[in-house]
Amino acid sequence: MSAQAAKKRTSTPTKPTVAKSTAPRTRSAPAYHHGDLPKTLKLAALEVLSGPEAHLLSFRDLARRLGVTTAAPYHHFKDRTTLLVALAIDGYKLLYDDFLQAAQESEQYADRIRSLTLAYLGFARRERGYYAAMFLPEVSAASSPELKSAANLSFDLIRDLIAEHRPDLTREQASERTVSIWSFLHGMIVLSAAGPLSRRLPRKEQDRFAVESIERWLGSDPA
Amino acid sequence: MSAQAAKKRTSTPTKPTVAKSTAPRTRSAPAYHHGDLPKTLKLAALEVLSGPEAHLLSFRDLARRLGVTTAAPYHHFKDRTTLLVALAIDGYKLLYDDFLQAAQESEQYADRIRSLTLAYLGFARRERGYYAAMFLPEVSAASSPELKSAANLSFDLIRDLIAEHRPDLTREQASERTVSIWSFLHGMIVLSAAGPLSRRLPRKEQDRFAVESIERWLGSDPA
DNA sequence: ATACTGTCTAAGCAGTGCTTAGATTGCTTG
């Protein structure tokens, strides 16, 4: 079944170069045989990861639908997991960009938290491929330090925001609160997206609900 | 690597029949060649699922370490996913049992919520194999109706508890609150267990934190 | 032109999920 589905997709050989894009300057850099295989591999992987067949993504299949041999990808990524980790790192960086932009949109603490919350939900829904990569079990198991530091960018941003607004908290307490917010949002995304519990609230409802929950939770805050 | 690790574990052939258990009435039912293959398969799968190598569980490997052919399991489970779904269903039922017991421990609403929260966290940590099965992507993708109804047992229990205590809420709102609590707890488990964000609070801290968060969130509750 | 590096191919290994055909076992029924 999975194979059939994959084969089907492969049968459109007209779209191997997903993004030739932006007519690269002259040539030189990456334009050997294929034309930037690493990038197109990533894009193809993202496409699969954002679909419902994400959990059976195959390295060979990616190669096939790009029209190269199944061995070609290994010249750019040590193994399958390395590709996924790379995507996860990209994802965390993109999320951080969104966070930075969201944080700039306002100066009030509460508004910033709100913006960040919405930015997170927006990212998770818009960049489903990246988001999936970021929380893939094999990616977590790889425990790459680069991945960790990419993730920490966003984590620290939120923690520092909380810490700044609540100087009475210890660093550890601010971290706890950050974890809790992140857990809440992640759980919400995961459970509403799939699984036997998926009661999917409409998007706006979900937004409002998340914002209010976090607001309320951070608001009445004795210790 | 994965293969080596698996092989290693296989090298203890002394423990294939993990649980002959409870000396079943007379005989008849299941005791042919192996001695209840379905049950031992489940147990072996649970063992793998609760370990760190969970994400590369292999049907063949399970068969091997039970000393049967790789085709034998297919006489009891249609395919790999069916086994996992079965485990997930068992898991949801066990969770429900824990919930029932926890709910009986007290009569006050707040105490019950507290007990249920602790029961959930306790289950997730104690029955890691079941918990992993319950949230495996391929299990979700299977979207079995039995799985759904097993999951709904626990879901409804919480929703009804909330609805009973807050008759002013619509059924939909009570569901929302249930999803939010579940999301929060699930996210907490997932993120603290692995992944680049895993700042693992000590268990007691985590308990206290979860209880307080949920309490506070359900407590100050305008609409 | 020559050598070199980077990119890809061809072929193959070991592992996986799953299927088919047949052997073996234990229960059941004439």
Place this chain on the structure above:
DNA sequence: CAAGCAATCTAAGCACTGCTTAGACAGTAT
């Protein structure tokens, strides 16, 4: 109690996967 039956398992094999090795090429640099 034998014969038949159904459940259980084995042996062999297909199509797929991740990954490795050896070598063919293309573009760059000397």
